[in-house]
Amino acid sequence: MNIYDNLKSLHIELPPVAVPAAAYVPFVQTGNLVFLSGHIAKKDGKVWAGQLGKDISTAEGQQAARAVAIDLMGTLHAAVGDLNKVKRIVKVMSLVNSTGDFTEQHLVTNGCSELLGQVFGPQVGAHARSAFGVAQIPMGACVEIELIAEIG
Numbered sequence: 001m002n003i004y005d006n007l008k009s010l011h012i013e014l015p016p017v018a019v020p021a022a023a024y025v026p027f028v029q030t031g032n033l034v035f036l037s038g039h040i041a042k043k044d045g046k047v048w049a050g051q052l053g054k055d056i057s058t059a060e061g062q063q064a065a066r067a068v069a070i071d072l073m074g075t076l077h078a079a080v081g082d083l084n085k086v087k088r089i090v091k092v093m094s095l096v097n098s099t100g101d102f103t104e105q106h107l108v109t110n111g112c113s114e115l116l117g118q119v120f121g122p123q124v125g126a127h128a129r130s131a132f133g134v135a136q137i138p139m140g141a142c143v144e145i146e147l148i149a150e151i152g
Contacts, residue, residue, distance in 0.1 A: 001121055002084060003083040003084050003086070003119060003120065004083065004084075006118065006119045006120075006121075007073075007119060010115075010118060010119065012070055012073075012119075014070065014073055014074040014077050015070065015071055015074040016074060016078070017074060017075050017078045018039065018071065018075070020037070021138065021139070022138075024037055025037065026075050026078070026079075027075055027076070027078070027079040029079060029080075029151075032087070032150050032151055032152070033090070033148060033149070033150055033151075034076065034079050034080060034148070034149045034150075034151060035146075035147075035148050036072055036075050036076060036079070036146055036147040036148070036149070037146060038093075038095070038144040038145065038146040039068050039071045039072050039075065039144065039145055039146070040068070040137060040138065040139065040141035040143070040144045041064035041065070041067055041068050041141050041142050041143040041144070042067060042071070043064070043067065047139045047140065047141050048064045048067065048141060048142050048143070049139065049140035049141060049142065050097070050140070050142045051097050051098060051099060051142065052096055052097060052098040052099070052102050052104070052105070052108060052133075052142060053098050053099035053101060053102030054099050056142050058104045058107050058108060060142075061096065061104075061107075061108035061111070061142060061143060062107065062108055062110060062111030063111060064108070064111065064142050064143045065094065065108050065109055065110070065111030065112040065143050065145060066111040066112060066114075066115050068111075068112055068143055068144070068145045069111070069112040069115040069116055069145070070115070072112075072145065072147050073116075073119065076147070076149055080149075080151050083119075083120075085151045085152055086120060086124060086149050086150070086151055086152075087124065087150045087151060087152040088124055088127070088149065088150040089116050089120060089124060089125050089126070089127040089147065089148075089149050090127060090128065090148040090149060090150050091127055091128045091129065091130075091147070091148040092109070092112060092113060092116070092127050092128075092129045092130075092145060092146070092147050092148075093129070093130045093131075093132075093145065093146050093147075094108070094109035094112065094129070094130065094131040094132065094143065094144070094145045095132050095134045095137055095143070095144040095145070096108050096109070096131060096132065096133050096134065096142070096143055097134060097135075097136060097137045097140070097141065097142050097143065098133040098134070100133075102133060103133075105131040105132060105133045106131045108131070108143060109129065109131040109143075109145070112145050113127065113129060
């Protein structure tokens with residue numbers, strides 16, 4: 001299975017690595033693990049702002065998480081040079097900007113997890129995961145996700 005063929009069949013073009021908005025780097029590799037910094041949701045090149053349970057629906061949040069997954073894969077490609085080197089998506093951590101009574105953070109995060117599974121397949125793309133509801137995310141973004149991958 002070629003990851004880039006999968007991306008092409010899904011009509012996904014990987015973006016370049018985003019410039020960090022603060023004092024950090026987009027990724028760090030140690031041994032066979034690559035840690036990607038949190039990526040915030042963007043729509044039409046701008047921060048996808050809003051709060052789940054207030055002005056963004058669960059379905060829209062899933063689309064935002066899917067958009068973050070595409071950005072994460074762009075950064076992962078830059079980190080390792082070839083996504084076919086990825087042996088496993090190890091962990092995804094998702095922060096969902098949500099109201100105190102919103103309880104579907106796990107469903108929002110599925111937008112990211114399901115796309116990773118489609119692109120990398122069940123052996124490589126299945127991962128451990130956490131999804132948290134938070135009071136706010138930088139720049140008012142609705143979703144922020146970070147990722148850990150193992151490379152071969």
